[in-house]
Structures are given as C-alpha cells and as structure tokens.
Amino acid sequence: MNTETPDVHAWLTERVAVYLRRTPAEIDTGVPMAEYGLDSLTALALSADVEDEFGVVLSAETTWDNPTIDALSEVLGTLIEEKA
Template identity: 50%
Template sequence: MPVPTTGHTTESLTTWLAERIALYLKRRPAEIDPAVPLAEYGLDSVASLSLCGDIEEDFDFVLEPTAAWDYPTVQALADHLIKEFAAEAAGAAAKGGAA
C-alpha cells in the first residue's frame, strides 16, 4: 500500500532515498552522503529505474526515469520530491479532493 505523500519532510525523504540507494549499491545507508552525486557512487540506469519504480510503488507518485540525473544528489532529489508532493496535494485540494 502506498505511503501518503503528505506529511513527509526533506529529512524523511533523504533517509528513505539513502536507504533505498544503499540497498541497490550494496552499501550501508550511512555511507550515502546526501550531498554527493549519485553517479560517484556508481548509480546506473538500472538502479535509477528501480528507484523510480520504488517511489511510484511506495508513494503512488510517478517520477521520470531521468530524475537521478536531473537531481543528481539524494538532497536534490528529496527537495524535488517535497515540491512535487506539495504541488500534487495543492492540486488535489483545489479540485476538492483530500490533500
């Protein structure tokens, strides 16, 4: 079941992303520095697609497969997701749906 996209913080998403990326790269989450470009860790297109799939599955949010390159660090990706989740919630509220 998807996790609601509202109520997340940049910190919670940073932690979630670091844990997920560490899993793909066979590292400990503590080894993933949110400010280091993911490409420096060896994140490839397969892992990037897996990450997008996990975001869609866990948050019910479709993310473009190029996101890991458009937002090349965990921090940048978390910031982007927060903005997208807020925009999605605002759009739902404007339509009279639940935010």
C-alpha cells in the same frame, strides 16, 4: 503507499544504500549517486520505487537531472506536496 508525512530524504538514502549494498550511514547525500556506481537501470528502478512508495511518477531523467540525494529529495518532496 505511506499515508504519513514521509521523510523523503531518509527514504531515498535508505533505498540508494540498498542498491549499493551499503548502510545509509555510508552514503554522502551530497555526492552524485553516479559516483557510487548507480546507472540508468538503477535510476529506472529507483523511479519505480518512488511511485510504489509515494504514488508519484518520477522519471529517470529527473533522477539524472538531480544527481544527489539532497537534490532529488527536494524535487520529490515538492511533487508529493503537489499531489496532496
């Protein structure tokens, strides 16, 4: 787990880009991730990545309820702060 203050938005953008086989610069963080083709299996994988990186549990439902990187990074940032 990263012990420094994480840049959650940048990290999420990079992870989504990896799943999409694109560069982070190609990702519009205000566009729903489903519009890029991310599905429920990817949401589960992304949730597991979040737990591995930040030590917080993020349900796949949370990913779907916050469909953009912008929205999801806010929720994740709050969860990380609450854990600290």
